[in-house]
Amino acid sequence: MYILEGEGVTKYFGGLAAVDGVDFRVDQGEVVGLIGPNGAGKTTLFNLISATYSPKPGIIRFKDIDITHKKPYQICRMGIARTFQMVKIFGNLPVIENVRAGAFFGKSTSVSSANATKDSLELLEYMGLSQVANTPARDLTLANQKRLEVARALATKPELLLLDEMMAGLNQAEVAGAMQLITSIKDRGITIVMIEHVMKAIMNVCDRIIVLHHGKKIAEGTPQEIATSESVIEVYLGEDHHAGSE
């Protein structure tokens, strides 16, 4: 049984296929990287998995259950949490309330207020955000806002975590911190699929990488295989060349 499985997942925007017949499988406990040039369809694929959109055609299964036509809140309660490329924190609420929202609503079972608070405090401690627990979320640095998004996602007690460009805009030290965090989340037994442009991070933390280009899957394999894949190099060099000529 795969924790996440997609068959022929397709999404058209107007006449353009943003994601075009992509098959993918994610094993329990893996860290899978999703890479590709800008506009390759990575975030759209995340939006399809987390039910912002429905694939048409295509099927997505989570632990062998068809989740193709579920709603975002149902997806979350089943055990898939996500973060966003552009952070979507609850800016005017204190940091702790952001996390408590996830703790309260992320599971289909009812959570008591005391337990939600306890879990949230533990998560803030784990993410190194205890100091700012009562600060309005919008006053945090970008790196901390991104950590807050991860904390809020983890508060929903997911089995699968989708991280959308968690490291974009972070400095070297913050990237190193984020890499440690991903390894540590993996050690908690949570499966991770991450979109990332920071190659160092991708190559170091991922067990497997899927490469998208123009909405199609063009390669899949271990970091070593991807680093030496002809078609991947062509796509990236091709784009560099193209970008250089403009």
Place this chain on the structure above:
Amino acid sequence: MDTTRFKSKGFYIPGIITLIIFAGLVTLPLFGSLYNVILITTLLMYANLTVSWVLFSGLTGYMSLATAAFFGVGIYASALFLPITGAELPILVVVLIGGLASSIIAFGAGALTLRLRGIYFTIFTFGLVVLIMELLNWWELSVNKILNRYIMLVDNNYIFYVMLGLFVLVMLTFFFIRRSKFGLAMRSIGENEEAASHMGINVTMVKIVTFAISAFFMGATGAIWATKLSYINPHEAFKVLISFLPVLMAIFGGMGHIYGPVIGAVIFAYLQETLQTKFSEIYMLSFGVVLVLAILYMPHGLVGLIQKVWRRISGGKRVHT
């Protein structure tokens, strides 16, 4: 930025003041003049509408202009069941009917339109006022051949106590929802609806249920208010100003604190009642000026301003009795 404004800061003073005011209100008909009873009934009516409005729009950020629709439906419930020829149902039952009818309409309208965001939702809610008014107008004129409906007279003290009861109910509802898990869901929606939905919050359900709760109090308030109007017709029952006043009152009072909408409504309504009789020419104009000044210089409303001044006086320390 002060985050403690969501928490009860110095609980005792507001608690005691609330109790004193409440005791004064309950005994008002014993010592107050009839004029005062009627005046305070009016203030409570606006407070009910404003708090109900903030209950939905203030927390979720969905700006509704449907207040007049729900208020009007309540008024019409009384017109139908409390005619001048004698009550067909007990008054409290009619108040309940007014509330429930508004709730059901809010539920239906919400299910259809709470997918709309921003200005589209606002325009729709405003359209709802006009739609219901014109439908009733057509029904009255073409089907029933009735121009005005006459409503039975009810004792002013009785109206006052029902209005006060509704006020207590809406305040308790507002207080507990704000502090509850449900309130956290609403504020999350107000902050970022997409993130809220991916956080396991059933955003559609939360919005519709709150819209219906808010509409219930508006409808119930309309139903009891109707007994003060000797006759009504659709144009009298559905005044668009009723949709805008709660918004202005809430902004004026400030929405960051539970007392804000009440204080805004009471002061605003009191000014309206007194200015309207004394300076009927310029009272709307002076409202406009006050409101512009309030938005420019009191971003958190009157309550925000009071808190700021209070903090300065008390040197930023917590004050206990």
